[in-house]
Amino acid sequence: MRREEIFETVREILAEVLNRPVEITPETSFEKDLEVDSLRAMEILAAVEDRFDITVPINVLNEIRTVGDLVREIEKLTEGDHGHL
Amino acid sequence: MGIFDKFSKLAAQLDQVRAFFGGFNVVIEKIISPTEAIVNGQRVILAGTNNYLGLTFDKACIEAACAAIKAEGTGTTGSRMANGTYHSHVALEQELSEFFGRRATIVFTTGYAANLGVLSTLVGRDDLVLLDADCHASIYDGTRLGGVxxxxxxxxxxxxxxxxxxxxxxxNPSANILIVVEGLYSMLGDRAPLAEIAHLKEKYEAYLLVDEAHSLGVLGEKGRGLAEEAGVEEKVDFIVGTFSKSLASIGGYCTSNYEELELLRYASRPYVFTASLSPANIAAARAALRIIQERPELKERLWQNAYQLYGRLKELGFELGPEPSPIVAVRFRQPEKALKTWYGLLERGVYVNMVLPPATPGGEALLRASVSAAHTPAQIAAISEAFAALA
Known part of the structure; x- marks a missing residue:
């Protein structure tokens, strides 16, 4: 899947979970710009996992601060068979 | 930027609570019995302990602990891998193996250390761990220590x-996958759907570890926990538990049918790099383990109390955990209401545990009442009445 497609799907997921249209760039911060709290973060994660049919290890969650971080992680987990990390 | 600046948000929250109540930390000024103490100069019923069978003041347990101190001293002053393995540590491990009907058992210095010691070692970098999201902090910390x-x-x-x-x-067609769940979850007192989980474990060729910290002596005909109650003991590969709840001591264990469990002793840092359990703790745990087997009526009494409190609080309209259990969790959408009720209960002579976000699932606040076999029907009624006055 191309990065642009992943980005667009993430935008749709964020709009659904946050229940409002969102304008995002790769630099958009979940906490500072979108005011996502830990509960919403879990909902976003669950939606991302279902939509992309992936399972994201919780170890990387602390590293995901921006939309770009999330897109890169999804990219990693959806490209071929690279093992679980 | 000082080293404590990172706690400024926490300090502000604590100040808020203190402004509200003038105090927050409960000190047990005098412990009277398994179910009563003096707090703030007032006699209170303890309805927030993990003393499920009420054995902390059991005569046989106290005598065993005193005899062990006199015979073996106050502490071992050494690791299990050095001078800290006494005959009694080995005897307790054998007794636990017999109780659970398993081949190998390792005893750790606390329940926390048991999860830390097992999970950090058993699971390697090529393995995967799949946890129930509500698992205890010690399970999360164990996997973090292992870096898996x-x-x-x-x-x-x-x-x-x-x-x-x-x-x-x-x-990951050939990876080892370890599923980790709990027998009774400590926050809401609900069981894992273990028979179904055991089925999935077999279907996907995974391993299954069950933390029975809150269910030992509480669930199953013989008190072996949820694995026994659900009839799936042979499908559960590892059981972890603690001595600090129904066994009224301190310490933890892991038991398994895999004899290779023994290898963990040589590789597990939380097992090696800490002093072993003191003789008194070991002796008290051994005595309590015998009592679980000899006095099944304690479990019956515990459940009678659990049903009575759960039923009464439900009648009063409180929002509770999904099923009756010795942990009766009262749920509050607003933390402030939980704080007020908690304090009101204390004023009325009832101590329960308060759990605030982020320690709670779903961002709500909980008053976590727990019952003991040692509570009398009158005490359970008094706890219910205190709640009724605040409903």
């Missing part, structure tokens, strides 16, 4: 568990 990839499924959600097992198995 950790995945979680929604609490007690079999569909989510299977979805994640399927994905992980497809991507």
């Amino acid at each position: 990839p950790v995945y979680r499924f929604r609490h007690n959600d079999l569909e989510d568990l299977e979805k994640k097992l399927r994905r992980l198995r497809e991507k």
Whole structure:
């Protein structure tokens, strides 16, 4: 899947979970710009996992601060068979 | 930028609570019995302990602990791997193996250390761990110490568990996958759907570890926990538990049918790099383990108390955990209401545990009442009345 497609799907997921249209760039911060709290973060994660049919290890969650971080992680987990990390 | 600046948000929250109540930390000024203490100069009923069978003041347990101190001293002053393995540590391990009908048992210095010691060692970098999201902090910390990839499924959600097992198995056909769940979850007092989880474990060729910290002596005809009650003991590969709840001591264990469990002793840092359990703690745990087997009526009394409190609080309209159990969790959407009720209960002579976000699932606040076999019907009624006055 191309990065642009992943980005667009993430935008749709964020709009659904946050229940409002969102304008995002790769630099958009979940906490500072979108005011996502830990509960919403879990909902976003669950939606991302279902939509992309992936399972994201919780170890990387602390590293995901921006939309770009999330897109890169999804990219990693959806490209071929690279093992679980 | 001072080293404590990172706690400024926490300090502000504490100040808020203190402004509200003038105090927050409960000090047990005098412990009177398994179910009563003096707090703030006032006699209170303890309805927030993990003393499920009420054995902390049991005569046989106290005598065993005193005799062990006199015979073996106050502490071992050494690691299990050095001078800290006494005959009694080995005897307790054998007794636990016999009790659970398993081949190998390792005793750790606390329940926390048991999870830390097992999970950090058993799971390696090529293995995967799949946790119930509501698992105890010690389980999370164990996997963190091991530095292994950790995945979680929604609490007690079999569909989510299977979805994640399927994905992980497809991507990692030959990896070892360890599923970790608890017998009774400490926050809401609900059981894991263990028979179904054991089935999924076999279907996806995974391993299964059950933390029975709150269910030992509480569930199952013989008190062996949820694995016994659900009839799936042979499908549960590892059981972890603690001595600090129904066994009224301190310490932890892991038991398994895999004899190779013994190898963990040589590799597990939380096992090696700490002093072993003191002789008194070992002796008290051994005495309590015998009592679990000899006095099944304690478990009956515990459940009578659990049903009575759960039923009464439900009648009063409180929002509770999903099923009756010795942990009766009263749920509050607003933390402030939980704080007020908690304080009101204390004023009325009832101590329960208060759990605030982020320690709680779903961002709500909980008053976590727990019952003991040692509570009298009159005490359970008094706890219910205190809640009724605040409903």
